[in-house]
Amino acid sequence: MADLLELADVSAGYGRIEALSGVSLRVPEGGIVALLGANGAGKTTTLNVISGIVAPTRGEVRFRGRSLRGLGSDAIVAAGISQVPEGREIFRDMSVHENLVIGAHGRRDKAGIARDIEVMTGYFPILAKRFRQMAGTMSGGEQQMLLIARALMARPHLLLLDEPSLGLSPLLVQQIFDIIVRLHREEKLTLLIVEQNAAVALAVSDHATILENGEVVAQGPSAALAADDSLRAAYLGA
Amino acid sequence: MSARTLAAVAVLLVGLGVALPALATGYVVYIGNLLLVFVVLSLGLHVVIGEAGQFSLAHAAFYGIGIYTAALGAGVLGLPFWAALLAGGLLAALCGLAIGVLSLRMRDIYLALSTFAFGEAMQWVFLNWTSVTGGPNGLAIPPTSVFGHPILSDKAAFPLVAGVTLVFVALVAGLHASGLGRAFRAVRESEVAAAAVGIDVRRTKLLAFTLSAFLAGAAGGLFTTFSTFIHPDSLGFQTTILVLTMIVVGGVGSVTGALGGAVVFGLVSELLRQVPSYQEMIYGGILILVMMYAPRGVFARLGRR
CATH class of the missing domain: 3.40.50.300 (P-loop containing nucleotide triphosphate hydrolases)
Structure with missing residues (x-):
């Protein structure tokens, strides 16, 4: 390869x-x-x-x-290339949804971004439950999942x-x-x-x-x- | 700021713009003009501190640059209102960009001190560049002209000031909701995370400083439409602190907060002119009470979706 x-x-x-x-x-x-x-x-x-x-x-x-x-x-x-930084570098004062949207910062395809948010909540169902919650209030494991999902939003x-x-x-x-x-x-x-x-x-x-x-x-x-x-x-x- | 709040602000400003000059006394209209200038100043400081989280304590300097540029542009070059306002905003923005470079090298308290130093240096320039600014004698501001008609009173200036303020409120509300606004807040929360999602952190910081200074300069341009005189004494650190207090009391990070804080604290500060010896004490008291009981600001809740 x-x-x-x-x-x-x-x-x-x-x-x-x-x-x-x-x-x-x-x-x-x-x-x-x-x-x-x-x-x-x-x-x-x-x-x-x-x-x-x-x-x-x-x-x-x-x-x-x-x-x-x-x-x-x-x-x-x-x-x-997307990085999932160490140390829970999420945007704490933003909702889970905003964190995912900002992960797609460089993209312009609105429909594709909305679809990818659904794909991510498929992989990480807990993110759907916490969708409107401030990211900083989630547990460590949930934050780690959000970090990975956020990085993937850049495709x-x-x-x-x-x-x-x-x-x-x-x-x-x-x-x-x-x-x-x-x-x-x-x-x-x-x-x-x-x-x-x-x-x-x-x-x-x-x-x-x-x-x-x-x-x-x-x-x-x-x-x-x-x-x-x-x-x-x-x-x-x- | 929600679309509904923005619509309410628009109705209020248009209504006041039409009605206030007809109904109120000249002094009340003057206060109205002054409050709107503070609104624009607050919006400017909101962009750099509230949105992007970068400490800038040179706001009064950018405001002063806007005032002198607009006044001299109108007086010496004969620029009409729009051009003078834009010139003031743009020259301030250019200085803001230069100061923004500092934010690429330092942060927090170091950045606060450096921008503070710039503010003090600019006040010294205003005070000593006598041939341009009139120095300690102050500068008489010539009447602004709109479509060839000179504006000679507070009442004549108010609709114009209200209209321009409305444009800036809408712009900053739009910025807050845009991708750029999100990028600002991302940089505020974590530069590492912002870089990880592909935000150009350096450019974002520079943009925040530039936009902030532009708004401060434009506020200076607005000031020249109804004021006839400027003295460097009113362009010092107290003015920066006053505007900072407005956005903190209103609610850091909220557009509605910056707006509400500017109006309420602008009024308070004007009322306190009657009792100058208690002024600072009452400011301090309000700040402490707000920090204790409403650390997220008095108006921030209203603007939340």
Whole structure:
């Protein structure tokens, strides 16, 4: 399969602190790739470089073979990459409905937007129940679902998920990952999932990359990484 | 602001525009003019603080730029009312854009302090650029002309001021309901989330500052239609704080709140001129009471759908 996204030797940092050094990774079209590592390993920075929030100091990000260099986050969303940011970055004082509408910010097809809102409430029935409620009043799991639905409202080809399991009960994590896998299958979404919960992420993904201190320390098929006891002990805390 | 509230405001403004000059005394009409200028000023501050959540404390400076530009445009260049108003608004907008660049680099209290500093600097310019602004002697504002007819009184100016105010209220209400309004509020709530849904955060902030300053400048242009004199003393930080109080008391983030706050607090501030020694104390008291008992503002509820 062709690569939908490719990071070639990407370095990035904040001021003089280098958060990523020489990271290369590929996300094949239609695949699920997991990006694993401890706190501060550079996982979120990698996603922020892809979605244009942080500019790389070296290297290049290519989407469908074209460089994303110099594109702002609006152009990158328009190109088909949506990020589900970590830390419950919903619009708290807006209703669930408004959150979904604003997810389609770059789109002009009103009928299509209305239809997609229905599709989203199909995947996440709880959002239909909370439709007029302020998003900030929902539970953590519901907010995470809203975040994913909001990102999908932009009709992305590639969805970047930043720690979807963070702060959720094991049951909810399972529920959310079930929906993520369904979305992948039914909406033909390509996924890049950042996780600390390595077990769940390795179970759903085909390929995985492990980062430590901003560098790639292991890369390969998820099944192989999961089976490697020394890797698991050293980096995955299992 | 709901469509129904907007319609009510339109009926009220048109009705007052026709009836007030015929029925009321000159002083009452003057107060009416002044309140409408405050409405436009509040709408402007509402755009940058209430919608986009960016702290701007230079509003009086943009207002002053609008007043001097419109007054000098009419006096020196002989511009008609519309052109003078637009010139005031546009020059203020340009300065607003420049100040907006600050918001790309800093936020919250730092942004508040920097914009405050700009406001103070501009008041100093108004006070010391004597050849243009008349400095501490103030500046006599020449009568505005509409279609060649000079406007010589508050009563003659009122329908014009009411009409222009109505246009701005409708524009800001429309902005609130539009995709751009949603983008403003998204930036206010979370820049990270706004960027994640594909909003150009930088452009959105710059636009908020520019629009806000345009409205303040246009309010200055409106002021020149009925006022005959401007002094830099009334273009300082107190004016910014007065307008800020209006939108906070009315309800931050609500167009109806900005409108209601401007009218009620404008009236209060005019009444308190009778008792200048208690003025500040009463302002403070009202602010504290509102923060305690109606932190979302007195009028915000009315405007909710």
